Amino acid sequence: MLKDMMPHFDLYQPNTLDAAVDLAGRLGTDGWLLGAGQDSYDWLKNRTKRTPAVIELAGIEALKGVREVDGGLEIGALTTLTEIEEHPVVRERFRVLSLAAGRVASPQIRNAGTLGGNLCQDARCWYYRYGVDCYRAGGNMCYADTPEGMNREHAILGASRCVAVSPSDTATAVVALEGVMVIRSTKGERLVPAADFFVQPAINIQRMTVLEPGEILVAVRIPAKWSGASYYFEKIADRAAWDFALVSIAAVFVFEGDLIKDASMVCGAVACVPWVLKGSQDELRGQPRTAETSDKAAWAAVVGAKPLHYNHFKLPLMENLVRRAIREA
Amino acid sequence: MADLKGINVVTTTLAVESDARRQSRREFIKRVIASGAVASSASFMGAGLAGCSPRRATAAGAVERLLSIDVNGQLRRVDVLPQETLATTLRYKLGLTGTKVACDRAECGACTVMINDVTHYGCSTLTHSVRGRKVVTIEGLRGPNGELHPVQQAFVEELSPQCGFCTPGQVVAAVALLKKNPKPSREEARHAMSGNLCRCAAYDNYLNGIMRACGNHDQISHQHVEMNHGV
């Protein structure tokens, strides 16, 4: 049981955002921000990461709930995944997000887990999680991107030294819906488009998001743009519960008769960030919704893909999910 | 002190670990360059939170490790470490060993408890975060005279448990499901129960138990043929 008891940390439980922001600013890298901890506890129990202090945000009521704003939504970062899955407005107008939230892990994790926590979770590379001194952990090698590395679940796109993938199910939907992240710190508030919130390893190999020490993701704004749009979400994983995506897709479309007027498509678990299928979107805009168009979009999706030893299968899988999204949305 | 208004701070009264925190090499080097020394968290606390360190806050009585939590309708007073999980508190401090710990990583559901009628993994919940909320464990489901909860009774009748280690979690998850959806279909029940692993693989029997408990008798599945009896 030794490894299962977390080492000591000081626990701060602010119940106002101002207090949390102030604490986060003071503690900086020593203040581990905790949503529901469904990712954090693994790190702490395994002792692969440690922290002298934890700032638990769950007591801040202002960070919870879904509000309608200008035809869109503002979702507090501490809103649970179950609440997002079941929220009538999310279901009715931004269903792709409801579906994504409903496919996270397991019911208990969705009951506890928060949108902010799901978006900010750390990479799921098993080597990194094991605690080896890989690039992401501050070392100077990648154990997965080698001829013998066990890399079935790893990236086929956008890798740079690190080949871990973005594991978040909701991130694909939030990026597809062109969400905006609301970030607070002692310096004030800043807004970051969801697509820019996630950080590629070429930019910063030790971070998954743009959040600086002391910054707190407080809300996600979903603009009205894709409200009521046709949608598609699918997550392919090994088991029906718990498992992270092998590949996932979140897509929204505006159709006009047989024509695809606009499209926003994002794949999860193929790159270190939610992978925006820009090429596919370009292929689709203004085109008829046909198998030929879908093929072009599917091929565009995997342009530049560099599969590793064990994950070639992600190429046809990703292509097929693109085809399927266009067909089934 | 004003900055800490409305903040619960929990710490041990012992000195904070000095440099136990694991840092990446790069981060470590950066810190050394920045501060000119290895920053111990104790000294950091003293300097950074002038007058507001958790240790002093505790001494001043602002926050205590001693906690009152509502478990199975009783207010239980218990001394809880800041990093302690609910499963640990229930099992090793309150003697409620019905809650099982099989993975301690939110991967199996043996530790499932209800918090405000919603299922949570006790292994992945800090006890300090359930302050003011109602925790119900398997022990809290018994009737006033010790009788089995209808879900437990149905599980017995459907021979649901095998080794029994996942069973308390399965019962709690099923009870929470029926609170939210009193008559789920078999499919809905399967979805709702999917956060509870059973390695004996008695899933079908558990689903039968839930169908029995909620009165959906036509969805109890006993399609069984004994060949010789038909001859």
Add this chain to the structure above:
Amino acid sequence: MPMGEPAQEWTYGDLDATFAKCKVVYDDTFVHGSNSHHSMEPRSALAHWQNGKCIVYVSSQSQSFIVPPLAQMIGIPPSDLVVIAEYCGGGFGSKGNAYPIQALPALMSKKINRPVLLRISRAEEYYNGSARHGFQGRVKLGFAENGKLLAADLYVVQENGAYNSFWDFRNAGDALAMVYQPEAMRWRGVPVHANSPLRSAQRGPGYNQLVHIIEPLIDRAAHQLGIDRVAIRLLNDPVTGSPGGVKRTPTTSCYLKEAIRCGAKEFDWENKLAMCGQRKGSKGYGVGVGQAYHPAGFNGFDGLVRIAPDGKLHIHTGVGNLGTFSHSGTSRIAAEVLKIDWADCVVVRGDSRKHLPWNIGQFGSNTSFTMARTNFVAATDALNKLKEIAAQQFGGKPEDYDVDGKRVFRRGSPGTGMTYGQAAQRAIALGGKFDGHQLPEDINPMTRDSATALAGSGLIGVAKDKLKVGGETAAFAAAFVMVELDYETGKYTILDFVGVADCGTVIHPAGLQTQIKSGGIQGFGVAGLERIIYDPQNGLPHSIGFYQARPPTYGDIPLNMRTCAVDLPDPTSPMGTKGIGEPLLGSAASALLCAISNAMGGHVFNRTPVTSDMILNKLYNIPQAHGPLQTNCQ
């Protein structure tokens, strides 16, 4: 594949001549992955010493069976060891015998002279909790034109882990010889130690891996020879008396053909088969049939019952508690022999201080066969003593008496007799063999100690099982699976499952259904999900949690599962019972592998598990990531 000198081998028949007359010969390599037992309870043990005795609380499938080996590990005589094994927390073969974690707290407790509790973590469970042996190998099969398997040549390399091992590789040879009845066969095998987690017996050790490998090849032969896949199995299946293994021992009963026929009917094989081959959007159907076998004929253990002066029947059982309730299910046999209401029976179990007999552990699908025999002989001994006591009291010969309603009475004169309670009091008064003061010579010392401790407390029935053996008693099973395969994602959904047990007489229908269904689900895990792998660069174990090792969840099973039993008695069990659980795993896994193959136009992977990435690679003509005989691939 390197085919060096095998560690062990056997042959029967003229292999070369038989292969020469075959119409179709396959020569394939295969890989069977390893999968963990994933017992839900991380291994725990508590020990303390008192008055020279060591008292241990353990997580075990077995009760009496582990006392001698555990005592040896602790370094004390078995009589000084108290084993409390009331609940197991999941074993699946990994807790059948004594294991070191049960002994460590006892040794520590002795050193520090206070109780010691040891509980390992989930990650440690994946190192110490053991896993199924993985196989690499080569198999050559020769079929006649009509589909009969004539010749088989099997070479198995078994991965053993760092220490300890089971004889899965030998069982694989026996399974091939039994299930497919080749005229000539050679088996060769070599177990290899590896720097990897501990391996041990897991549900159907070796027997099941073998059918996972062979059943898809049987389908391939059926396909090539134009024979229905059910028909080819009916052609090859053993029957009662069919020989097994190199010793060609006949089976005491085998109704595998009946199981296949029963399952095919329930499953609606013909119509379901007709649904396959048509694509429905991105999806299509596949059906599969699988079969498996597990010998389960252990015997020679002791039974012990006691009729107390209050008339209740105490059935002492040392079998253990895996969670299948068979400690009680098999105790009912004693009640039936003595024609006593179940409500008047007490099952005494779970703690060696309760004076338990020397019994088999709960493993090897043996409980319902072996314990039926031991409880039968003990109850029969008690029955004979009841009749003897009555004859002494009321005259006549013991065979003039009968029992019912907790009374022993003279046939034709029900009023002449006494209650069980009175008979028990009389037994105590008579002493000697009647109340346990005089015991049979041939019982195990453990049973002797237990019966001696009970002496004078009632009428004691105690005996060693010396009932007729007469061949190999084995459980057989068949399973049918229908999948819907998504050709765009490589994912499949199991739409239907029918599992059929040839388990002899059904004594506990509800318990049987449980075993068929849960064995089936575990088979789905082995066939399609579970893995235990490590990093080949530095040896880091990857599968150190449920999440990485992937046992099946609620969502990975069919919504409705159907069960059947042949329900024909085995003649060597007094109640007709034989084994149940293990071949259900093998037949279900095989049926699933065959159904996936069927949905892919008959492609055979020659490896287990088959995961969605392998399916996709095949469907899109991408070379598989793993090499031909590579293990430890994802």
